Amino acid sequence: MITVGLLGCGNIGHVIAKSQENFKITAVYDVVFERAEAFGREFGASPYSDFSEFLKEPTDIVVEAASVAAATSHAESILLAGKDLVIMSVGALADISFREELIQTAREMKKKIHIPSGAIMGLDNIRVGQISSIDKFVLRTTKNPKSLSREAEEKTCIFTGKAYDCVHQYPKNTNVAESLSIACGRDVDVELWMDPNEDRNMHEIFFEGEFGEAYIRVRNVPSPDNPATSYLAALSILSLLKNLDNPLVIGA
Ligand SMILES: NC(=O)C1=CN([C@@H]2O[C@H](COP(=O)(O)OP(=O)(O)OC[C@H]3O[C@@H](n4cnc5c(N)ncnc54)[C@H](OP(=O)(O)O)[C@@H]3O)[C@@H](O)[C@H]2O)C=CC1
Ligand SMILES: O=C([O-])CC(=O)C(=O)O
Numbered sequence: 001m002i003t004v005g006l007l008g009c010g011n012i013g014h015v016i017a018k019s020q021e022n023f024k025i026t027a028v029y030d031v032v033f034e035r036a037e038a039f040g041r042e043f044g045a046s047p048y049s050d051f052s053e054f055l056k057e058p059t060d061i062v063v064e065a066a067s068v069a070a071a072t073s074h075a076e077s078i079l080l081a082g083k084d085l086v087i088m089s090v091g092a093l094a095d096i097s098f099r100e101e102l103i104q105t106a107r108e109m110k111k112k113i114h115i116p117s118g119a120i121m122g123l124d125n126i127r128v129g130q131i132s133s134i135d136k137f138v139l140r141t142t143k144n145p146k147s148l149s150r151e152a153e154e155k156t157c158i159f160t161g162k163a164y165d166c167v168h169q170y171p172k173n174t175n176v177a178e179s180l181s182i183a184c185g186r187d188v189d190v191e192l193w194m195d196p197n198e199d200r201n202m203h204e205i206f207f208e209g210e211f212g213e214a215y216i217r218v219r220n221v222p223s224p225d226n227p228a229t230s231y232l233a234a235l236s237i238l239s240l241l242k243n244l245d246n247p248l249v250i251g252a
Helices: 011-017 033-043 051-056 068-080 090-094 096-109 123-130 163-169 175-184 231-243
Strands: 002-007 023-029 046-048 061-064 084-087 134-143 156-162 189-194 201-209 212-220 226-230
Touching: 002 011, 002 051, 002 068, 011 023, 011 033, 011 226, 011 231, 023 033, 023 051, 033 046, 046 051, 051 068, 061 068, 061 231, 068 084, 068 090, 068 096, 084 090, 084 231, 090 096, 090 163, 090 175, 123 175, 123 201, 134 175, 156 163, 163 175, 163 189, 175 201, 201 226, 212 231, 226 231
Parallel strands: 002 023, 002 061, 023 046, 061 084, 134 189
Antiparallel strands: 134 201, 156 189, 201 212
């Protein structure tokens, strides 16, 4: 049984807690301690108000499902505590020097940093961008204004530019832009749209290079408890955890 420490007792945390099979969430931490306590009571995990005490619990892996700020503050100490790490708030890795320091720490500690596929598909083969030339890479994300905590009467483009800038402006909505950038090895182009007639969180990926061309479109059901987050994002952590101890590795 894999033991999991959960950082962030919100929407994703609850989805994964409801489907514990080959893993058990044994320790939880949230910026609001009462939330960690309630979560601990419901799912039988120990709640912590002190992050260093949370790290002393003997867990194999910590799942960060909190915020870019949480990932930035705590990722290094999680690795230094000898735990593998799943990062959901991938925007934290947009800072290249921070990312390289984390990778170096993980290497020294012989630990892994996992970036789940999250709210998109195709991250596995998009890594060809690291070994082969890419001529074009665009992510177009379209969400209902509610998912962006905004209002709009018509379809409106609210951002065009590089992933690095987008994740800084919309850290709760465009972590996938950073996942794609890390996978393909370049700061990808991003368009962010809000559309009052779209009830899904849609991500379209346009990708051209030496290999040929690809177009991937996912139209995700928003999480009922947090419409900014696609339900698929939580499922992707579950599939990652389910396969962690499987000797058969698929889609690498
Ligand atoms: N990689 C991907 O594809 C995707 C990534 N995400 C990201 O995953 C993360 C979790 O999403 P979700 O569960 O829906 O978010 P929620 O807001 O529902 O839950 C996050 C929980 O973590 C808490 N939290 C925030 N900051 C901290 C902190 N510094 N320390 C401890 N707890 C903290 C929040 O508290 P409070 O509410 O008070 O802030 C909240 O209780 C988000 O960063 C989201 O942007 C989401 C979708 C896709
Ligand atoms: O869940 C989604 O559709 C994408 C998202 O919020 C993110 O990348 O942060």
